[in-house]
Every structure is written in structure tokens, then in C-alpha cells.
Amino acid sequence: MQSSPISRIVLDGREFFVKRDDLIDPYLAGNKYRKLYTLLKTPSTQLNTIISYGGTQSNAMLAIAKMCKDKGWEFIYYTKEVSTTQKKQKDGNYHNALSLGMRHKEIPNELYKDFIASLRVNVAEKSFIIDQGGAIDEAYDGLKVLAQEIIDADLGVKALATPSGTGTTALFLALNMPKYKVYTTPCIGDVEYLKKQMSSLATIPDNLVILKPKRKYHFAKPYKEFFEIYKKTLDAGVEFDLLYAPSMWLSLLEQTDEDILYIHSGGVSGNTSMLKRYAQKLPRWH
Numbered sequence: 001m002q003s004s005p006i007s008r009i010v011l012d013g014r015e016f017f018v019k020r021d022d023l024i025d026p027y028l029a030g031n032k033y034r035k036l037y038t039l040l041k042t043p044s045t046q047l048n049t050i051i052s053y054g055g056t057q058s059n060a061m062l063a064i065a066k067m068c069k070d071k072g073w074e075f076i077y078y079t080k081e082v083s084t085t086q087k088k089q090k091d092g093n094y095h096n097a098l099s100l101g102m103r104h105k106e107i108p109n110e111l112y113k114d115f116i117a118s119l120r121v122n123v124a125e126k127s128f129i130i131d132q133g134g135a136i137d138e139a140y141d142g143l144k145v146l147a148q149e150i151i152d153a154d155l156g157v158k159a160l161a162t163p164s165g166t167g168t169t170a171l172f173l174a175l176n177m178p179k180y181k182v183y184t185t186p187c188i189g190d191v192e193y194l195k196k197q198m199s200s201l202a203t204i205p206d207n208l209v210i211l212k213p214k215r216k217y218h219f220a221k222p223y224k225e226f227f228e229i230y231k232k233t234l235d236a237g238v239e240f241d242l243l244y245a246p247s248m249w250l251s252l253l254e255q256t257d258e259d260i261l262y263i264h265s266g267g268v269s270g271n272t273s274m275l276k277r278y279a280q281k282l283p284r285w286h
Helices: 030-035 037-041 059-071 084-088 092-099 109-117 139-153 168-176 191-199 224-236 245-255 268-285
Strands: 006-011 014-019 049-053 074-080 103-107 127-130 159-161 181-184 208-210 261-263
Touching: 006 224, 014 139, 030 037, 030 059, 030 139, 030 168, 037 139, 049 059, 059 074, 059 092, 059 268, 074 109, 092 103, 092 268, 103 109, 139 168, 168 181, 168 191, 168 208, 181 245, 191 208, 224 245, 224 268, 245 261
Parallel strands: 014 261, 049 074, 049 127, 074 103, 159 181, 159 261, 181 208
Antiparallel strands: 006 014
């Protein structure tokens, strides 16, 4: 498994370390690379189909599409109904995943929840289902490797940070690093939703600290403060994604004061489409 380098950036006079998992691969990078560790090591002949579901801006969707193309596996991805506008886009995660061979299947919105609940009924022998965002038990091994890389780096830092969708990365890191504090913040739903998602995988350890954002943010919606922190980190030398990272960085700057190693979650491939949405909002903000 490929290790990743560590950078340093300065924000508001504070120095942060950044674990550069975004540099591992243009598509199969960040925490998705770690979550898919077990499948990446699985012989190509052992499976022939990967099934997953979620949103069309998903970084996990793109990472799975890249893995399946490399492995020669079929990738079937289920979503709710998608707008005609998005289907016509020639960039972004959805377009790139389709280019990699993903088979996209739309489910009527009113039937989606029940359909996803039935996915595991009569699953073919060589098929494997990856829950939304890569929230699978198999992710544990990949995050154990990441934990060891951080320990071996011996930075003298005892606090880590990574944003959460399902919370899989933060949870498994905290379980593998009991002597470290692991900060996270919910980027989809609220704190209680995040706790519920993590608790479905394992008992939440005491060293996992969930920072509640100062205001409620709707996932994938443009916010002025998100764009400003994105620009600030970009000017500091590292590009982060516009979906998860802004909320995490704002929470860290507002609610912490110790030395922290930020785990870069990747996902910057989705910035192309997000920046177009921000461009439409910018004139109204000035």
C-alpha cells in the first residue's frame, strides 16, 4: 500500500501538518484509498461486480469506478433521479465515473430507500456491495495502515483531524490510535446522525471528539465562508475539497488550539463542478 507524504501549512498564524493522501492517485485517493484497501488487495478473479449507491457528487463513487476499471470488475451504482443538467455535464465526479465504465441506475425518489434496503437480497456469489461513502467493515484494515504511517512519522503531534460523512475514517482511526485525540465534524446531517452512522460499525471510543459546526450547513450547498477557507488553504499551499474540508477547517480554527495533523481526504476532482456553482454565487456575495 502506498504511503503518502506530510506537508505543513500555516492558517491564521497556526501551523498544521497535513497527511497528503490526496497525492496517492488522481481518482483513487484520500480516505477512499484507505477504505478500499481490502478490495484493492483482492485478486481480480475473486469478484466480478461491485455494487454501491449514494449521491452523484460522491468521491467514493469515483474511487470505486477507478478501482473497478483497474480490476476489470463491473461497477453498478444506484442513485435517486438525476437532473438533465447534471447528465449533460462534461466534467466532475459523475462524468468521470461514467467515463471509467460505471453503470448508473436511477431509482425513483419515492422507492429509493426501500430499494437500497433490499440490495443484499440474493446477491450473486462474485458480487460485493459497498455501502454509501465506503462505510464497510473492510475499511478497518486500510485505516490501520494509515494509523501506523502516522505513528511511524513521529511528528510529536497527538491530535488528528478528518471530516466525516459516515464517520468511518474518523472512527477506525480513533480505534487504531487510542493515545491520540481524533477530531471530526459532521458534514452530512448533524452530530446525532453521525453518531448513529459510526455506532453501526463499532462503539465510539472516548478519544474521538466530534466538533459541532457553529451553524447548520446543507451538504454540497455553496457557502461564502466555505469558499473563503478554501481560498485560504489554497493560498497556504494545499488544495482541499469543497464538500467536506471547509467545515472541518472552520471547526478546527474556531474550537481547537493544539498542534494537529489533518488527514487530507482527497476529493479535489469534484472541485471542478463545485467551483462552477460558486462562480454563480460570487457576484451576489460582493
